[in-house]
Amino acid sequence: MEQNLFRYVWRHSKRDQLVVLAIILLSLPFYFASFDLPKRILNDALQGRAFTANMPLTTFLDMSLPLPEALGGKITLFRGFQVNQLQLLMGLSLIFLLLVVINGAFKYYINLSKGILGERMLRRMRFEVFSLYLRFKPEDIRAVKPAEAASIIKDEIEPIGGFTGEAFIQPAFLCMQALTALLFIMMQSFWLGLVALSVVLVQGLVIPRLRREQLRLARMRQIESRKLAGRIGEVVEIAPAIHAMGSGPYVRADLGGRLGTLYKIRADLFRRKFAVKYLNNFLAQVTPFFFYSIGGYLALSGAMNIGQLVAVIAAYRDLPPPIKELIDWDQDRADVTVKYQQIVAQFPAQLLVAERQEVKVEPPPPDAPLRIDALKLVDRRGTPILETMTAEIPRPAHVALLGPAGSGREGLARVLGRQAAEFKGTITCGGVNWRSLPDSVASRFMAYVGPDPLLFAGDLRDNIVAPLLRSPPQVFSEPADPRDRIEHARRMEALRSGNPAALATAAWLDPTVAGARDAEQLDLVIMDLLETVGLADDVYRFGLMGKLRVATDHALIERFSAARERILANLEARGLTHVVEPLDPERYNRNATISENLLFGLPLTDRFANDALGSDPYVRSILEAESLLFPLVQIGLRMAETVVEVFADLPAGHPFFERFSFIRSEDMPEFQRLIEKVEAQGSLLRLSTQEQSLLIGLAMSYVEPRHRMDVLTPAFERRALRTRRSLKEYLPSTYFADIEFYDPHRYLEAASIQDNLLFGRITYGVANAETRVREVIRRTLAELGLDRAVVKIGLSYEIGPGGKLLSSQQRASVALARGLIARPDLLVLDGALSVFGQSDARRLMGRVRSAMAGSTVIAAFGQPEDAEGFDQVLSFDGPRLVSRFDQDAVLADSPEGARSPELALAAEAPQSPPDGGV
Amino acid sequence: MYTSEVASLQRIAMFRDVPIAKLKLIAMAGRRVHYRPAEVVLRQGEPALMVYVIMDGQADVLRERDGKPVKVSTVGPGSLMGELGVVLDKPYLGTIIASTAVTALQIDSVTFIELLSQVPQLSMALIRELARRLMASSDHQAKVVS
Incomplete structure (x- = not known):
């Protein structure tokens, strides 16, 4: 600059x-x-x-005009x-x-x-x-x-x-x-x-x-403000850890000090x-x-x-x-x-990578070996990560880099994956030097997947196809339609500001990079890829949980509506009718929440959200009329007591709260106070309306077979059904836009595709019920040619900032799919599967290697068994490359051979556990 | 809440010293499932994705020997099943088939491992249980050798 x-x-x-x-x-x-x-x-x-x-x-x-005399004097x-x-x-x-x-x-x-x-x-x-x-x-x-x-x-x-x-x-x-x-x-x-x-x-x-x-x-002031922004960002990122450590007062004092400095300046x-x-x-x-x-x-x-x-x-x-x-x-x-x-x-x-002239560098041929010459990598403190090594990696080949965490296996993977630029020595491949390789060329033949899946907010599809967004649309200052003056002005202005004239919404995506002719075929490629990275079931589930819009998805809605009958028939044919409890207007559904049973519909706004139901005057009046208010408060209290007992000694922000608790960790003190109040007064009747509403909100999520408190008596169910009828019958017109009532004869826009297909709840307590029902749905939709539509909807699942709405395994799978989609000649995997269990990781690696057959995979591992089947193994001891192993040597060298007799016995024990352990 | 699950868990030797609140957490994290007689609960060689605690009913433990399933034992209320496969991250080492109607508490492997890592009493209990089995196995081998 x-x-x-x-x-x-x-x-x-x-x-x-x-x-x-x-x-x-x-x-x-x-x-x-x-x-x-x-x-x-x-x-x-x-x-x-x-x-x-x-x-x-x-x-x-x-x-x-006054002119000199020589020129004729003044001219009027x-x-x-x-x-x-x-x-x-x-x-x-x-x-x-x-x-x-x-x-x-x-x-x-x-x-x-x-x-x-x-x-x-x-x-x-x-x-x-x-x-x-x-x-x-x-x-x-x-x-x-x-x-x-x-x-x-x-x-x-x-x-x-x-x-x-x-x-x-x-x-x-x-x-x-x-x-x-x-x-x-x-x-x-x-x-x-x-x-x-x-x-x-x-x-x-x-x-x-x-x-x-x-x-x-x-x-x-500028420097301090910048530091403040950085600190705030940092604190927000690690907020759960701050809660867990109880260091909130310290962090607040730190921030107060910084604000004080800014004030003084x-x-x-x-x-x-x-x-x-x-x-x-x-x-x-x-x-x-x-x-x-x-x-x-x-x-x-x-x-x-x-x-x-x-x-x-x-x-x-x-x-x-x-x-x-x-x-x-x-x-x-x-x-x-x-x-x-x-x-x-x-x-x-x-700090900057030199701007490489986009000269015509062709990607190396897929069979050109990788030549590593006197390669050395040290960290910023001068500690060697990879000691000087020279090697040749033949291509195509599947090569394992073996060594403990922090050893040269990571350093080499990072350099090969172009994640480390400050290395000494050279890496060349088919005459192409790694150091002078422009991104545009590197991304055409190689991909790197590291231990941190770097995902961005958006949907799954956006994240997976990101490597295909490499065909910059040809945009000239003149728009295709010369009459489009606004577009012309936009392009001119972009060029004048040194910005690209092409919009991100233009056709950047090049499906041919993934081996597809068009967007339709790309869907098939993505579906294959999802199978490879073990994400297919999850994406299908996301799809079934997705929603369709009546206004835009009319054709699909008709097809899905028509599929319901077929699915129910297939469930019956497989003896699975008992696995789904239908949503019957005349029956209490024990596998649905109390709120679903009371409303018999889906809330469209917050008015009918669980935590608002107890305080809504209309709902409350009907609950009171049906004598349900007090039982609901009681159920809520029992749920609160259980949560407080179970989670009492877990710190706020503990992941178990999110996964298993009915109460958010920040609401725990409030519920604790309520319980103490009821205990002290010996009665629920003295609770204020607001306090009752809190407990009612909790009770609304109660599902008998799931929460197992045996509170649903026939009398409760009868009253709940009467409430259901009253709520619908007397619903004020101002509430019409707040709820969509269940109707077996209509596609419900607010409900998921699965709910529309089953119009019922999968029964809790039947072994593998969900898997078996999903299997029937999947087969039926495949017969009807709707499976691709479900995957497409699943791919539009919003994953949140950094993929926060996905599990760590799902995030790693997305990163892997992204690495594979552009069909690289060279795939570098550096701890990309570390979040998976060993057996899952091996199965996944097997599928990735099959997908990469004929191309090069370089994967870093910690366990010798993981390197099984690889063509070549480079083994590291600390930062040093110690040897190249063939497969037999790897297994012979495995620490298994040198384990203690106790561990050996322990390993054998499961083969014939004396008391039937499996 | 979760009274019957807690009672079943308390019957398991390794959970005997685990506080009730933690047993309720296990119950909360799991789901109660029912099997009909002859229904397979888990199958040898399949990925170990679940751990089961039998709450009610009886089930047979079978192992393949020379390609044929051989019944090695019968398990009943309070038995923990599938934990070795989950802990070792290996496929199930045997097959469990309900011999009567069975009610079990099913906990998925990820949750089970998380519970072990987050609740020290549980991981200690499991270590003790594995050590006990190791000793039993050593005794068994010693007897065979002698």
């Missing part, structure tokens, strides 16, 4: 700046004329100096009009009005140009800084705090962008305005001009010096800023004092006429604002220069 802000701005906006400067020059005569005109109005029109006693008329608007361009005193006054006033309009128009254009220029530069700078982050070396980008980077791009660049629009225009404009005013004053009275000039010089020299401290404070800044402002205002106001006293004296003594004095005072009124603004501009200049330098300092050249 350019080190000097002004050079940067000039380089990228020279043309626009020059145009605006030319407009400023053009505006000056009009500006000057606006000073001169009041004098003429006062002297010529009002005091009548243009008229002599015997001449009631004078010439107005006469125009002539326009003789003008003969006007009387009133007509002259009106004429001059109209010209004054015209000048006001013209000067205003110039100002408008200049301000608009400044704004647009600034915004354009802001866009360019944000884009460049963002691009610079993408160019960070892999080792360095990991050290960047995301919140700090966001703060730089979003907040710190903003004022710089705003300034860039004014970088050249503002001083030019203001200087010319000030000089014009000063020149005018001097032309009226040299002495008054000198007074004005002296004040300007004091302002121009003293104030910037006083502002230096302001700048230092502003710089400190800001307070000092204010003191300095307003002191300077005071001085500035004083100097501006003291000048008229000289004008009134000295100018008045000159007018009284006849050295200057009143018109001149009025014009001087009027001109001076226009002098301080440009001077003040010039000083402000200089302050901004110094301020943003510092900010700019601070930002540029974030991107020293040594």
Whole structure:
């Protein structure tokens, strides 16, 4: 990035700046004329100096070109009009009005140009800084705090962008305005001009010096603010750990201290800023004092006429604002220069991967061996991660890198996967050097999957197909439809700001990279891939849990509605009817929650959410009428008691809360208090309505076979059914939009596809019920050609920021699918399967290797058994490559052979456990 | 809540010293499932994805020998099944078939491992149980040798 802000701005906006400067020059005569005109109005029109006693008329608007006598003397361009005193006054006033309009128009254009220029530069700078982050070396980008980077791009660049629009225009404009005013004053009275000039010089020299401290404070503030943003981001990220450690007070104290530092800087800044402002205002106001006293004296003594004095005072009124603004501009200049330098300092050249010219580098042929020559990798503290090694890896081959965690196996995998740039030695493949390999070429033949699946917020499909977004759409400044002016303007503006003209929504996806002809075929490729990475069942489940929109998915809804009958028939044919309890309007469904049974529908808004039902006046009145309020409070209390007992000694934020508790950890104290209150009072009746609502909210999620408290008596069920009928029958019209009632004859938009297909609940307690029912659904939908639609809906499952809504295994599978989708010739797996159990990891690796048959897989492992079946094994002891093993050698070398007799017996024991252990 | 599950768990030697609150946590994390007579609870060689505690009924433990299933024992209420496969991350080492109607508490392997890692009393109990089996196995081998 350019080190000097002004050079940067000039380089990228020279043309626009020059145009605006030319407009400023053009505006000056009009500006000057606006000073001169009041004098003429006062002297010529009002005091009548243009008229002599015997001449009631004078010439107005006469125009002539004064030329030397040698060239013919004065040339008259326009003789003008003969006007009387009133007509002259009106004429001059109209010209004054015209000048006001013209000067205003110039100002408008200049301000608009400044704004647009600034915004354009802001866009360019944000884009460049963002691009610079993408160019960070892999080792360095990991050290960047995301919140700090966001703060730089979003907040710190903003004022710089705003300034860039004014970088050249503002001083030019203001200087010319000030000089014009000063020149005018001097032309009226040299002495008054000198007074004005002296004040300007004091302002121009003293104030910037006083502002230096302001700048230092502003710089400190910027650095501290950035640190604060980074710290807040960090705390939010590790918030559960902070809860668990009980270090909240310490973290709060730390943040309080930082906020205090910022306050102190800001307070000092204010003191300095307003002191300077005071001085500035004083100097501006003291000048008229000289004008009134000295100018008045000159007018009284006849050295200057009143018109001149009025014009001087009027001109001076226009002098301080440009001077003040010039000083402000200089302050901004110094301020943003510092900010700019601070930002540029974030991107020293040594942190960035050299920008590789997109020269024509062809990916190496798939059978070109990998030559590793004197490769060495050390960490930032100089500790070797990989000691100097030289090897040749034949391709295609499946190669295992074997060694303990932290050994050279990880270092080599990272270098081969291009995740470490600071290595010594060379890696070449088919004449292509690893160090000078552009991303665009590397991504065409290789993929790396590391231990941290780096997923982004979006749906599953977006994350899996990300490597296929590599076909930048050809976008020219001219849109396909020349009449589309908005699109044309958008593209032009993007190019002017150094941004890409192509939108992310354009057709970036190239299905051919995945071996598919089109999007339809790509779906099949993805489905295959899901099987390979063990994600197919999960995605199918997501699909069945997905929802369809009546407005857009009409055709699919019809097909799924038609599938229900067939599924129910297939369930019956397989003797599984008892496994699904249908949602019958006349029966209590024991496998559904109490709220589902009461509402017999799905809430569309929060009004019918479980925790709101107990406090809703309408629902509450019906529950009261059916005598259900008290039993529900009782159920809620028993559930709360169990949770408090079970989770009492688990720290807040413990993962078990999320998985098994009916109560969120932050709500635990409230429920604990309720339980104590009931115990102390010996009755539920004294609980307030709000407290009862809390317990009712808990009870609403109760499912008898799941929670197993034996509270659902036939009487309770009868009353629940009466409540169900009453709720629907008397539902106020204002509630209509809050619920969608179950209706066996209609597709329910608020319900999942599975609920629509079964129109019932899978019975708890029947062994493998869910698996067996899903199997029937899957087969039936496959027969009806709807399975692909389900997978598609499953792929649109939103995975949350960083894939937080997925399990760690699912995240790893997505990362693996992403690594495989572009059919790489070389796949580097570096702890990519570490979240799986050993047997799952082996099965998964087997499928990945089958998918990569004929291509190269380089996988890092810790256990020798994992390397079974690989063509070659490179074994590491610490950072050192110790040997290459063939498969037999690996197994012979396994620690199994050297285990203790006790462990050997333990290993044997399961083969014939004496008491039937399996 | 979970009274019958807790009672069944308390019948298992390895869970005898585990506090009731933790047994309720196990019950909460699991689900109660029913098997009809002759229904397979788990099958030898299949991935060990679940652990079972029999709460009611009897089941036969079978092992394949020379390709044929051989009944090696019968298990009843309070028996823990499938835990070796889950802990070792190996396929089930035997087959369990309900010989009467069986009610069991089913806990998935991920939850079981999580419970072991998060509840120290449970992991200690399992270590003790495995050590006991190791000793029993050593005694058995010693007898065979002698």
